[in-house]
Amino acid sequence: MSGAQIIDGKQIAANVRAEVAAEVARLQKEHNLKPGLAVVLVGEDPASKVYVANKAKQTVEVGMNSWEHRLPAETSEADVLALVNKLNNDPACHGILVQLPLPKHINSEKVLNSINPEKDVDGFHPVNVGRLWVGERALVPCTPTGSVILAKTVLPSLSGLNAIVIGRSNIVGKPVAALLLRENCTVTIAHSRTKNIEDVVKRADLVVAAVGIPEMVKGSWIKPGATIIDVGINRVPSENGKTKLVGDVAYDECAKVAGAITPVPGGVGPMTIACLLRNAAQAAAMIAGVKSAFA
Numbered sequence: 411m412s413g414a415q416i417i418d419g420k421q422i423a424a425n426v427r428a429e430v431a432a433e434v435a436r437l438q439k440e441h442n443l444k445p446g447l448a449v450v451l452v453g454e455d456p457a458s459k460v461y462v463a464n465k466a467k468q469t470v471e472v473g474m475n476s477w478e479h480r481l482p483a484e485t486s487e488a489d490v491l492a493l494v495n496k497l498n499n500d501p502a503c504h505g506i507l508v509q510l511p512l513p514k515h516i517n518s519e520k521v522l523n524s525i526n527p528e529k530d531v532d533g534f535h536p537v538n539v540g541r542l543w544v545g546e547r548a549l550v551p552c553t554p555t556g557s558v559i560l561a562k563t564v565l566p567s568l569s570g571l572n573a574i575v576i577g578r579s580n581i582v583g584k585p586v587a588a589l590l591l592r593e594n595c596t597v598t599i600a601h602s603r604t605k606n607i608e609d610v611v612k613r614a615d616l617v618v619a620a621v622g623i624p625e626m627v628k629g630s631w632i633k634p635g636a637t638i639i640d641v642g643i644n645r646v647p648s649e650n651g652k653t654k655l656v657g658d659v660a661y662d663e664c665a666k667v668a669g670a671i672t673p674v675p676g677g678v679g680p681m682t683i684a685c686l687l688r689n690a691a692q693a694a695a696m697i698a699g700v701k702s703a704f705a
């Protein structure tokens with residue numbers, strides 16, 4: 411069925427977590443510094459709950475402090491801002507993640523922009539977005555970092571490759587394009603208005619799919635031997651009346667044509683959490699003004 415090499419995100423994420431654990435131990439030993447990560451969850455979004463489930467456990471496993479702030483869906487914007495402000499001023503907390511999406515009555519832009527950029531482990535604050543694009547030291551969004559690490563496990567050099575990013579979100583599409591440009595790819599960003607998208611995808615050596623449309627990318631769109639990184643995590647009905655997770659890529663048909671492909675689940679998802687821990691360790695070192703193993 412599958413000609414492509416399957417990129418094992420679970421294994422590679424475990425390797426990244428081992429690197430983070432080693433870095434946390436080093437920061438402790440050399441600088442008496444214990445990184446701490448706070449997650450703020452407002453309300454009960456199902457996608458966010460999937461994500462939060464393993465996170466606290468993995469944070470503690472790599473040796474960091476972990477705090478979870480679960481607030482009811484009715485919490486006012488002012489109360490969320492007050493919590494972020496408290497965490498900004500807490501010297502034990504080096505990373506702050508406010509789970510998205512936030513309830514509709516809360517202005518997420520306002521909340522994200524209130525996070526101290528030095529503690530912005532999601533890399534969503536405009537200061538970090540700007541630092542990424544100009545090539546300054548930054549906290550870089552987790553899913554994009556994880557996607558590029560996965561691509562580099564099968565393509566040690568991305569230099570000169572035609573890369574297509576499908577999707578232009580601030581969370582994945584735009585930052586992954588910035589990272590691929592930094593790797594010297596020729597980057598195309600495709601989206602819902604792109605004409606003849608299959609022809610554009612067909613030219614790509616590296617396809618990063620981050621549109622949020624289940625199985626949108628077809629096997630006939632793929633250049634033989636291309637590398638596919640599937641960022642999509644879509645819950646769809648399955649045969650037995652339950653639901654299953656699928657990516658933005660029609661996996662079976664694309665795997666016949668591609669050189670390498672990430673599965674869903676078990677691909678980019680686990681890397682997102684691993685890179686979050688990596689960012690928290692980096693943030694702690696940066697705030698303390700000491701050398702970091704990561705950036």
Ligand SMILES: Nc1nc(=O)c2c([nH]1)NC[C@@H]1CN(c3ccc(C(=O)N[C@@H](CCC(=O)O)C(=O)O)cc3)C=[N+]21
Pocket residue numbers: 457458460461507508509510511532552643655674675676677678679680681682683
């Ligand atoms: N501020 C913020 N930052 C985020 O990074 C963020 C967020 N809000 N809100 C929710 C989304 C979703 N997200 C996931 C991360 C990992 C998996 C993951 O590990 N998935 C596994 C398991 C999936 C399963 O079995 O259900 C996999 O793909 O193999 C899923 C979803 C991060 N998000």
